[in-house]
Amino acid sequence: MRLEDAIQMHGMIAIALDVLEQCEAFAPLIPEVRTNLDYAKPHAHTTKDVLAIDGRITVVNGKARAAGKPQFGASSHMARLILELAKSDPSIRAGVNFASNPALMKWLSAYCADRGWVFSVIDRSTEPEEIKETEGASMPWKVGQAIKAANGRVPKIFYETGAVGKEPVSVLVGRDPIEVAEQMCEIARRYNAGR
Amino acid sequence: MRLEDAIQMHGMIAIALDVLEQCEAFAPLIPEVRTNLDYAKPHAHTTKDVLAIDGRITVVNGKARAAGKPQFGASSHMARLILELAKSDPSIRAGVNFASNPALMKWLSAYCADRGWVFSVIDRSTEPEEIKETEGASMPWKVGQAIKAANGRVPKIFYETGAVGKEPVSVLVGRDPIEVAEQMCEIARRYNAGR
Amino acid sequence: MRLEDAIQMHGMIAIALDVLEQCEAFAPLIPEVRTNLDYAKPHAHTTKDVLAIDGRITVVNGKARAAGKPQFGASSHMARLILELAKSDPSIRAGVNFASNPALMKWLSAYCADRGWVFSVIDRSTEPEEIKETEGASMPWKVGQAIKAANGRVPKIFYETGAVGKEPVSVLVGRDPIEVAEQMCEIARRYNAGR
Amino acid sequence: MRLEDAIQMHGMIAIALDVLEQCEAFAPLIPEVRTNLDYAKPHAHTTKDVLAIDGRITVVNGKARAAGKPQFGASSHMARLILELAKSDPSIRAGVNFASNPALMKWLSAYCADRGWVFSVIDRSTEPEEIKETEGASMPWKVGQAIKAANGRVPKIFYETGAVGKEPVSVLVGRDPIEVAEQMCEIARRYNAGR
Numbered sequence: 001m002r003l004e005d006a007i008q009m010h011g012m013i014a015i016a017l018d019v020l021e022q023c024e025a026f027a028p029l030i031p032e033v034r035t036n037l038d039y040a041k042p043h044a045h046t047t048k049d050v051l052a053i054d055g056r057i058t059v060v061n062g063k064a065r066a067a068g069k070p071q072f073g074a075s076s077h078m079a080r081l082i083l084e085l086a087k088s089d090p091s092i093r094a095g096v097n098f099a100s101n102p103a104l105m106k107w108l109s110a111y112c113a114d115r116g117w118v119f120s121v122i123d124r125s126t127e128p129e130e131i132k133e134t135e136g137a138s139m140p141w142k143v144g145q146a147i148k149a150a151n152g153r154v155p156k157i158f159y160e161t162g163a164v165g166k167e168p169v170s171v172l173v174g175r176d177p178i179e180v181a182e183q184m185c186e187i188a189r190r191y192n193a194g195r
Numbered sequence: 196m197r198l199e200d201a202i203q204m205h206g207m208i209a210i211a212l213d214v215l216e217q218c219e220a221f222a223p224l225i226p227e228v229r230t231n232l233d234y235a236k237p238h239a240h241t242t243k244d245v246l247a248i249d250g251r252i253t254v255v256n257g258k259a260r261a262a263g264k265p266q267f268g269a270s271s272h273m274a275r276l277i278l279e280l281a282k283s284d285p286s287i288r289a290g291v292n293f294a295s296n297p298a299l300m301k302w303l304s305a306y307c308a309d310r311g312w313v314f315s316v317i318d319r320s321t322e323p324e325e326i327k328e329t330e331g332a333s334m335p336w337k338v339g340q341a342i343k344a345a346n347g348r349v350p351k352i353f354y355e356t357g358a359v360g361k362e363p364v365s366v367l368v369g370r371d372p373i374e375v376a377e378q379m380c381e382i383a384r385r386y387n388a389g390r
Numbered sequence: 391m392r393l394e395d396a397i398q399m400h401g402m403i404a405i406a407l408d409v410l411e412q413c414e415a416f417a418p419l420i421p422e423v424r425t426n427l428d429y430a431k432p433h434a435h436t437t438k439d440v441l442a443i444d445g446r447i448t449v450v451n452g453k454a455r456a457a458g459k460p461q462f463g464a465s466s467h468m469a470r471l472i473l474e475l476a477k478s479d480p481s482i483r484a485g486v487n488f489a490s491n492p493a494l495m496k497w498l499s500a501y502c503a504d505r506g507w508v509f510s511v512i513d514r515s516t517e518p519e520e521i522k523e524t525e526g527a528s529m530p531w532k533v534g535q536a537i538k539a540a541n542g543r544v545p546k547i548f549y550e551t552g553a554v555g556k557e558p559v560s561v562l563v564g565r566d567p568i569e570v571a572e573q574m575c576e577i578a579r580r581y582n583a584g585r
Numbered sequence: 586m587r588l589e590d591a592i593q594m595h596g597m598i599a600i601a602l603d604v605l606e607q608c609e610a611f612a613p614l615i616p617e618v619r620t621n622l623d624y625a626k627p628h629a630h631t632t633k634d635v636l637a638i639d640g641r642i643t644v645v646n647g648k649a650r651a652a653g654k655p656q657f658g659a660s661s662h663m664a665r666l667i668l669e670l671a672k673s674d675p676s677i678r679a680g681v682n683f684a685s686n687p688a689l690m691k692w693l694s695a696y697c698a699d700r701g702w703v704f705s706v707i708d709r710s711t712e713p714e715e716i717k718e719t720e721g722a723s724m725p726w727k728v729g730q731a732i733k734a735a736n737g738r739v740p741k742i743f744y745e746t747g748a749v750g751k752e753p754v755s756v757l758v759g760r761d762p763i764e765v766a767e768q769m770c771e772i773a774r775r776y777n778a779g780r
Contacts, residue, residue: 003568011401014460033227033362034253058229060250060263067262068255070404162360167228178393198763206596209655265599373588423617423752424643445645448619450653457652458645552750557618 001041009051013039013070016177020057020064020096023185025192027064031099031169034058036078039177040086040093048072050079078171084143085173089154094177096184100159100168107191108170112157120146120155124163196236204246208234208265211372215252215259215291218380220387222259226294226364229253231273234372235281235288243267245274273366279338280368284349289372291379295354295363302386303365307352315341315350319358391431399441403429403460406567410447410454410486413575415582417454421489421559424448426468429567430476430483438462440469468561474533475563479544484567486574490549490558497581498560502547510536510545514553586626594636598624598655601762605642605649605681608770610777612649614683616754619643619652621663624762625671625678633657635664663756669728670758674739679762681769685744685753692776693755697742705731705740709748 016037020026034056041049052075055067068074078097085092105121112119122145131141146158155173162168172187174180211232215221229251236244247270250262263269273292280287300316307314317340326336341353350368357363367382369375406427410416424446431439442465445457458464468487475482495511502509512535521531536548545563552558562577564570601622605611619641626634637660640652653659663682670677690706697704707730716726731743740758747753757772759765 007401007405007568008397009401010404011397011399014400014404015397018459034229055253055255055260055262058250058253058262065250065262067250067253067260069408164359165357165363166360167362168360178397202593202596202600202763204596205599206592206594209595209599210592213654264603373592424619445643445650445652448640448643448652450640455640455652457640457643457650554749555747555753556750557752558750 005041009039009041010070013037013051013053013177016094016181017053017057017066017070019178019181019185021066023064023181023188025188026098026185027059027062028192029098029104029188030057030059030064031097032167033097033169035064035097036075037096037177037181038075038078038082038094040079040082042093044083044086044093047076047079047083050075050082052079080139081143081171082173084139085154088143088147091175092154092173093175094180095171095173096177096180097169097171098184098188100162100170104170104191105159107194108157108159108187111187111190117156118150118153120150120158122146122149122158122160124161124166127163200236204234204236205265208232208246208248208372211289211376212248212252212261212265214373214376214380216261218259218376218383220383221293221380222254222257223387224293224299224383225252225254225259226292227362228292228364230259230292231270232291232372232376233270233273233277233289235274235277237288239278239281239288242271242274242278245270245277247274275334276338276366277368279334280349283338283342286370287349287368288370289375290366290368291372291375292364292366293379293383295357295365299365299386300354302389303352303354303382306382306385312351313345313348315345315353317341317344317353317355319356319361322358395431399429399431400460403427403441403443403567406484406571407443407447407456407460409568409571409575411456413454413571413578415578416488416575417449417452418582419488419494419578420447420449420454421487422557423487423559425454425487426465427486427567427571428465428468428472428484430469430472432483434473434476434483437466437469437473440465440472442469470529471533471561472563474529475544478533478537481565482544482563483565484570485561485563486567486570487559487561488574488578490552490560494560494581495549497584498547498549498577501577501580507546508540508543510540510548512536512539512548512550514551514556517553590626594624594626595655598622598636598638598762601679601766602638602642602651602655604763604766604770606651608649608766608773610773611683611770612644612647613777614689614773615642615644615649616682616684617752618682618754620649620682621660622681622762622766623660623663623667623679625664625667627678629668629671629678632661632664632668635660635667637664665724666728666756667758669724670739673728673732676760677739677758678760679765680756680758681762681765682754682756683769683773685747685755689755689776690744692779693742693744693772696772696775702741703735703738705735705743707731707734707743707745709746709751712748 036052036056038050038052051070051072053066054071054074057066082095109119122142131137157172159170231247231251233245233247246265246267248261249266249269252261277290304314317337326332352367354365426442426446428440428442441460441462443456444461444464447456472485499509512532521527547562549560621637621641623635623637636657638651639656639659642651667680694704707727716722742757744755
């Protein structure tokens with residue numbers, strides 16, 4: 001990739017990471033599997049084209065903290081999710097995952113309606129066995145479900161229901177990691193204030 | 196607590212953590228929810244009596260690395276598990292959790308048989324709804340299941356099957372964290388060598 | 391400052407820091423006072439306008455490692471040095487400090503001559519008492535000395551001799567931190583190879 | 586060494602490090618060369634017998650923070666200083682270095698007098714050239730000076746004056762790192778409160 005693009009991407013993710021680490025309300029929304037913050041190159045094809053936090057973002061001393069540094073290829077699941085979403089909406093290049101529970105999902109649904117954001121869900125319990133068993137088939141199916149459940153629109157926020165062995169998680173996507181981190185922190189602050 | 200005990204516990208967990216961080220074969224066995232390494236005071240009653248790694252042990256640059264420092268009260272699930280086991284066998288004061296999958300469980304079952312270690316399982320799918328819904332009832336039930344499935348013996352290693360929203364994980368327990376970390380690393384090395 | 395500039399600066403310093411941390415030959419050139427890597431905004435006036443590594447770059451496990459994250463205002467001495475040099479050559483916006491000893495200085499003098507780089511020295515023993523005692527007068531004097539000793543040219547590399555209470559250090563400056571980090575690592579590798 | 590000793594030493598240094606990291610008044614007393622905290626085995630002979638902080642203790646985000654983990658052999662100057670002092674007083678096994686300036690030294694002199702602690706000084710300007718040039722001769726000379734300047738008594742706190750290329754630093758020694766860290770923090774708090 002061009003050095004200019006690497007500089008721009010590293011700069012964006014450094015600032016975005018700082019937004020999340022400084023956001024006190026965010027730490028309680030970090031799920032058991034921890035949070036990653038991903039940023040895909042334009043025209044990205046593989047997880048190697050996606051910049052993410054090595055070791056993910058965890059909670060240390062009550063605060064969100066990156067375990068390692070941003071690196072290309074440091075994310076797998078979140079990276080593949082963004083690559084798949086970008087096939088339907090190429091403006092999507094960044095995302096962050098966070099906790100999911102019924103109260104938060106209800107609140108988020110109203111929050112998204114308010115802002116005119118598309119909110120959706122992936123019900124993993126409906127995933128066909130043949131999809132689960134075919135290498136690489138699961139992510140296209142999931143993203144297809146999220147778009148289908150939103151009447152053909154690409155969602156801004158969606159959650160995956162838990163499944164056997166899988167923690168339910170929410171995902172917020174956007175154009176770049178600074179936008180995504182600021183929206184994430186705003187959500188965390190408002191949700192926290194409303195409890 | 197007495198300063199002598201705090202010194203001894205902090206010294207043990209520092210050396211044990213080093214064993215895990217230096218063990219190259221261990222990193223691939225860290226589960227999505229990450230590993231914790233716990234060490235309970237003698238006669239511990241609450242999670243505040245259990246020393247564990249703040250932010251858990253995660254994988255950075257391909258290696259196991261503690262996200263934060265050992266602190267009393269830094270662990271919840273693993274701490275309560277050890278407190279519950281200690282009611283049946285007070286010599287159990289330390290534990291480490293790691294990944295679970297069918298191949299590893301089959302291998303571990305044989306490994307435990309070889310060494311004369313009790314191996315067991317907690318099948319979360321059989322957990323009654325009233326247990327799940329009663330605050331604090333789940334852990335006694337789980338430990339009861341693990342002992343029951345081992346014909347009344349307290350297991351050295353056991354795993355919890357996955358459930359909806361829950362990753363399957365394995366647990367190894369023992370008298371102190373150095374013993375536990377060394378046994379964990381030995382298992383990781385042998386399992387890795389055999390693949 | 392404009393967000394675009396902050397992104398570009400954070401991206402540059404992240405990549406430059408990675409160059410130094412990955413450069414095995416560099417760690418032995420980190421001085422007792424440790425290394426900083428600085429990057430000034432265009433038209434910078436104060437140390438708050440200079441991005442640098444919080445806690446400096448130290449040696450951990452034999453490797454160069456940033457103690458904290460890049461932050462504006464994290465550097466004092468190096469930041470003021472770059473601000474002062476920029477008054478004579480506004481293209482200078484970045485710098486890194488490293489060890490100084492007679493063998494290395496002799497080698498560097500020849501290396502600079504080879505590449506057509508201006509090499510200079512600040513002899514702190516000649517600093518007048520009234521300069522030392524006047525708040526803020528020392529840095530202009532030093533930079534003036536470095537330029538004077540190079541016959542009026544702004545140096546690419548220079549060193550400050552030790553003084554009472556002061557470790558001798560070398561400094562390499564340039565347009566941006568990536569250029570500076572790559573030149574620093576190249577010097578470290580060649581110097582190391584030649585010993 | 587015996588495992589019991591390693592456990593006890595690692596436990597002591599972990600708790601002592603926590604005391605320094607939590608001590609807000611201490612960070613401003615960390616010198617440019619940074620602080621180390623050292624703990625020698627009983628009957629220690631070489632720096633490999635001394636446990637110290639890899640990468641030293643630096644200031645990150647305004648707070649004292651260990652750059653790496655405690656390791657045997659991680660310290661050189663401070664380790665040799667403690668080994669040398671222990672030849673005169675074998676009860677000395679731990680030490681910490683910190684800043685030195687005229688105001689602090691005056692305050693410390695009174696503080697030590699108050700507590701009945703021996704306070705001393707090593708005037709590096711009087712070090713003979715033949716000592717400086719003989720490998721390994723400098724430390725015995727220094728410790729000899731510190732004891733001589735205290736009328737033959739081994740000091741609790743002393744400072745080295747600055748020399749050409751050398752920052753002046755203070756040192757506090759004691760029986761173990763917890764004692765040393767608590768005394769260090771008490772000094773920092775009182776000195777800070779009195780300004």
